[in-house]
Amino acid sequence: MNDLQAKHILAPTLLATCIGLLAALAILHFAPISEMIISHSQYVPSKEITELDPYEQLVIARMVKEKSLISVDSLWSMQVSFYQTMISVLIALNAAIVGGAFVIIRSSSKAEVVKESKAHFDEYCKAGEFTKIIEKRAKKEIVKINATYGDILDSLSDHEARINAHKDAILEVSNRLAEMDETENCSGGDGKLSE
Structure with a gap:
C-alpha cells in the first residue's frame, strides 16, 4: 500500500474518531444525568428515611422533591443508564469508523486490483x-x-x-x-x- 492510499485511509479514520470524542464529551458535559451524578453524589443518605424524626423526614422529602438529594438506588440506576448510553454511543462510533474504513479500503483495493491486472495483462501479452x-x-x-x-x-x-x-x-x-x-x-x- 503506498503513502497516498495510507493517507486516504488514515484521514477519515482520524476525523471520525475526533467527531466521536467530541460527541461523547458533549454528552458528558450537557446531559442532566452527568450533572446529577457530579453535583449531588455527596448527598446520598446512608440510613432509611423512617428512622429519622418527622422534621428530618420533611426536610429530606423536600430535598428529594427538589432533586438536591437522591437515593442510592436512584443514583445506581442513573449510573447504569449513563454507562449504557455511553456504551451504545461508543459502539455506534465504532460501527461508523469500521464502515468508513471498509468503504475506503474497498475502493482503494479495487483500484489497486485494476492497476495490477493491467500490468499483468501487458506482461502476459508481451511474453x-x-x-x-x-x-x-x-x-x-x-x-x-x-x-x-x-x-x-x-x-x-x-x-x-x-x-x-x-x-x-x-x-x-x-x-x-x-x-x-x-x-x-x-x-x-x-x-x-x-x-
Missing part, C-alpha cells in the same frame, strides 16, 4: 503466450468453420470452375462469330453463310 493462445483458438474456429461449411465452400469452388468454363466457351463462340462476320464482309456479302 508471446497470449499470441499463441489466440492463434490456437483461431485455428480451432477455422477447423469448426471448415467442418460446418466445407461442403458449401467446395461446391462454390465447383460452381466457380463451371462459370469460368462457360466464360471461356462464350468467348470462343464470340470470337468465331467475329471471324465469320469478317469473312462474310470480305467475300462480298451474298447473304449466305459458308463453312
Whole structure:
C-alpha cells in the first residue's frame, strides 16, 4: 500500500474518531444525568428515611422533591443508564469508523486490483503466450468453420470452375462469330453463310 492510499485511509479514520470524542464529551458535559451524578453524589443518605424524626423526614422529602438529594438506588440506576448510553454511543462510533474504513479500503483495493491486472495483462501479452493462445483458438474456429461449411465452400469452388468454363466457351463462340462476320464482309456479302 503506498503513502497516498495510507493517507486516504488514515484521514477519515482520524476525523471520525475526533467527531466521536467530541460527541461523547458533549454528552458528558450537557446531559442532566452527568450533572446529577457530579453535583449531588455527596448527598446520598446512608440510613432509611423512617428512622429519622418527622422534621428530618420533611426536610429530606423536600430535598428529594427538589432533586438536591437522591437515593442510592436512584443514583445506581442513573449510573447504569449513563454507562449504557455511553456504551451504545461508543459502539455506534465504532460501527461508523469500521464502515468508513471498509468503504475506503474497498475502493482503494479495487483500484489497486485494476492497476495490477493491467500490468499483468501487458506482461502476459508481451511474453508471446497470449499470441499463441489466440492463434490456437483461431485455428480451432477455422477447423469448426471448415467442418460446418466445407461442403458449401467446395461446391462454390465447383460452381466457380463451371462459370469460368462457360466464360471461356462464350468467348470462343464470340470470337468465331467475329471471324465469320469478317469473312462474310470480305467475300462480298451474298447473304449466305459458308463453312
